[in-house]
Amino acid sequence: MELNSKRGTAINWPELPAVIRGFLPAHEARETETAAGAFAADAVVTDEGRSYRGAEEIRNWLVNGGSGYTYTTEFVGAHRVGEARFDVVQHLEGDFPGGSADLHYRFVLDGGLITRLTIEP
Numbered sequence: 001m002e003l004n005s006k007r008g009t010a011i012n013w014p015e016l017p018a019v020i021r022g023f024l025p026a027h028e029a030r031e032t033e034t035a036a037g038a039f040a041a042d043a044v045v046t047d048e049g050r051s052y053r054g055a056e057e058i059r060n061w062l063v064n065g066g067s068g069y070t071y072t073t074e075f076v077g078a079h080r081v082g083e084a085r086f087d088v089v090q091h092l093e094g095d096f097p098g099g100s101a102d103l104h105y106r107f108v109l110d111g112g113l114i115t116r117l118t119i120e121p
Helices: 018-028 032-036 054-064
Strands: 008-011 039-047 050-053 071-082 085-094 100-110 113-120
Touching: 008 085, 018 032, 018 071, 018 085, 018 100, 018 113, 032 054, 039 054, 050 054
Parallel strands: 039 113
Antiparallel strands: 008 071, 039 050, 071 085, 085 100, 100 113
16 A cells, blocks of 8 residues: 555555445446435535535436446546545546546545545546
């Protein structure tokens, strides 16, 4: 494990909390119920600069976000950046503008659920 003061401690996929390891594949597979179950009732997701608050808005984001595109994701790496904070980098390839992107999925957890997720380059 390497320690980087800006990024935290590098960790591997098996070291991520179970809720993150469950959410990411469910999100890619568009398994809405499984993905939605990873969030606390008052969670906030920010994607493409827009925030979605609470179960209903997050469920709508899961159903509609990126639905016009097909893509695959590949785990690139992850860092623990605090007691309950994780930064997971995923590489996306697909038919969206640009065709590929590395995105950070920045998670904040509480009690085994996601309370905040910010997705950004």
